[in-house]
Amino acid sequence: MPGPGMELIGEEEKRELLEVLEAGYLFRYGSPDNPAFKAKVYKLEQEVARLFGVKYAVAVNSGTSALLVALGGLGIGPGDEVIVPGYTFIASMSSVIYARAIPSLAEVDRTLNLDPQDVRARITSRTKAIMAVHMLGNPARLDELKAIADEHKLLLIEDCAQAFGARYKGRAVGSIGQAGAYSFNIYKTITSGDGGMVVTDDEPTYRRFFAFHDQGHSPLRMGVEIGRRPFIGLDFRLTELSAAVLLAQLRKLDSIRAHLHANKRRFKEAIADLPGLEFREITDPQGECATLLTVFLPSEEIARQVAKALGTKVIADSGWHVYSNMEQILEKRTITPEGCPFTCPYYKGGEVKYWKGMLPQTDALLARAINISIGVSDPGLGSGFGVTMRDGLAEVDAKAAAFRRVAQEYLR
Numbered sequence: 550m551p552g553p554g555m556e557l558i559g560e561e562e563k564r565e566l567l568e569v570l571e572a573g574y575l576f577r578y579g580s581p582d583n584p585a586f587k588a589k590v591y592k593l594e595q596e597v598a599r600l601f602g603v604k605y606a607v608a609v610n611s612g613t614s615a616l617l618v619a620l621g622g623l624g625i626g627p628g629d630e631v632i633v634p635g636y637t638f639i640a641s642m643s644s645v646i647y648a649r650a651i652p653s654l655a656e657v658d659r660t661l662n663l664d665p666q667d668v669r670a671r672i673t674s675r676t677k678a679i680m681a682v683h684m685l686g687n688p689a690r691l692d693e694l695k696a697i698a699d700e701h702k703l704l705l706i707e708d709c710a711q712a713f714g715a716r717y718k719g720r721a722v723g724s725i726g727q728a729g730a731y732s733f734n735i736y737k738t739i740t741s742g743d744g745g746m747v748v749t750d751d752e753p754t755y756r757r758f759f760a761f762h763d764q765g766h767s768p769l770r771m772g773v774e775i776g777r778r779p780f781i782g783l784d785f786r787l788t789e790l791s792a793a794v795l796l797a798q799l800r801k802l803d804s805i806r807a808h809l810h811a812n813k814r815r816f817k818e819a820i821a822d823l824p825g826l827e828f829r830e831i832t833d834p835q836g837e838c839a840t841l842l843t844v845f846l847p848s849e850e851i852a853r854q855v856a857k858a859l860g861t862k863v864i865a866d867s868g869w870h871v872y873s874n875m876e877q878i879l880e881k882r883t884i885t886p887e888g889c890p891f892t893c894p895y896y897k898g899g900e901v902k903y904w905k906g907m908l909p910q911t912d913a914l915l916a917r918a919i920n921i922s923i924g925v926s927d928p929g930l931g932s933g934f935g936v937t938m939r940d941g942l943a944e945v946d947a948k949a950a951a952f953r954r955v956a957q958e959y960l961r
């Protein structure tokens with residue numbers, strides 16, 4: 550089973566969905582006078598904004614769309630660089646490329662999120678934004694990244710695709726930068742199969758987000774407007790069907806978090822005394838999602854042996870989320886042969902090069918790291934070993950004991 554929300558699909562989701570299906574109206578816009586219009590997308594946006602303490606939320610059809618809307622809506626485009634971690638899902642980079650800007654790859658540190666020191670070193674006169682990705686449910690070092698962004702007058706965009714519901718020092722992730730983007734695909738905290746959300750506190754930015762996600766239209770239009778569109782948009786709208794499922798899932802968020810935290814605490818305590826074993830640094834232990842428990846082994850060799858014996862992989866070998874395994878990025882495989890945005894005349898940074906080994910700190914950390922699933926079993930994250938959302942403390946104890954047996958053999 551992929552993510553915690555998907556494991557809990559049940560009667561509540563069925564009821565919400567049936568309400569929409571029985572009413573027979575599936576579009577996000579409708580008249581308040583029409584009893585068939587249930588306004589699920591609108592309610593979801595209002596609920597998320599209230600829960601996360603932001604003024605505006607726009608529901609979209611994926612996390613990738615949410616990132617693209619955030620970038621375009623904030624005016625990032627040709628000639629700009631966006632600093633992105635080398636450990637993330639491809640969408641953090643592909644959205645920048647489709648915004649026609651250049652991803653500048655940076656190191657992660659022991660949080661497995663952006664290393665603020667390295668971010669500082671990569672700022673150029675072309676840098677427009679820092680994209681902080683809260684990988685595996687753990688908030689990035691937002692205090693430091695926000696301070697750097699403010700000091701250099703850069704935008705801070707939070708890619709919260711893997712951290713819906715996480716908090717950083719009391720504030721929801723996504724509410725600290727100028728924009729926050731979330732995903733509702735099947736591996737995420739809550740899900741509707743696919744879907745996304747983008748949030749902001751700034752009204753003009755919200756209007757731009759909304760226009761981008763719906764052909765340039767103003768928020769919550771009713772009917773057709775002529776001649777009022779500020780720019781050309783696209784269609785990233787969410788349907789009432791997805792929003793209905795998400796409203797039911799949203800009501801499960803607190804219990805999902807509580808369950809994951811209890812299981813993670815138990816797993817961690819059961820293996821904490823293993824000599825040479827270290828844990829990933831968590832910036833806010835109460836605030837994180839606790840979807841995964843990431844451990845560092847003393848060397849690459851030991852980590853690979855332990856991972857193999859557990860039937861999983863070290864993160865460096867896990868595939869989708871590591872820059873050095875992204876051939877489409879390393880080779881700058883753009884959709885048309887002109888090579889835009891890498892050949893864009895507005896870009897004045899010279900030739901852009903990505904290569905395996907360009908982020909040695911990231912490579913070294915990921916080669917020693919193993920993800921243990923607490924609530925997300927995703928081969929792309931290398932989390933093939935661990936427990937799932939439906940498992941209780943007995944399963945946690947059994948899996949922790951299995952981990953101990955294997956690790957002890959190689960840690961001797």
Ligand SMILES: Cc1ncc(COP(=O)(O)O)c(C=O)c1O
Nearest residue numbers: 611612613638640710732733734
């Ligand atoms: C860090 C990160 N950013 C963005 C995305 C894109 O989200 P989606 O799959 O909904 O397009 C994902 C999805 O896995 C992700 O993990």
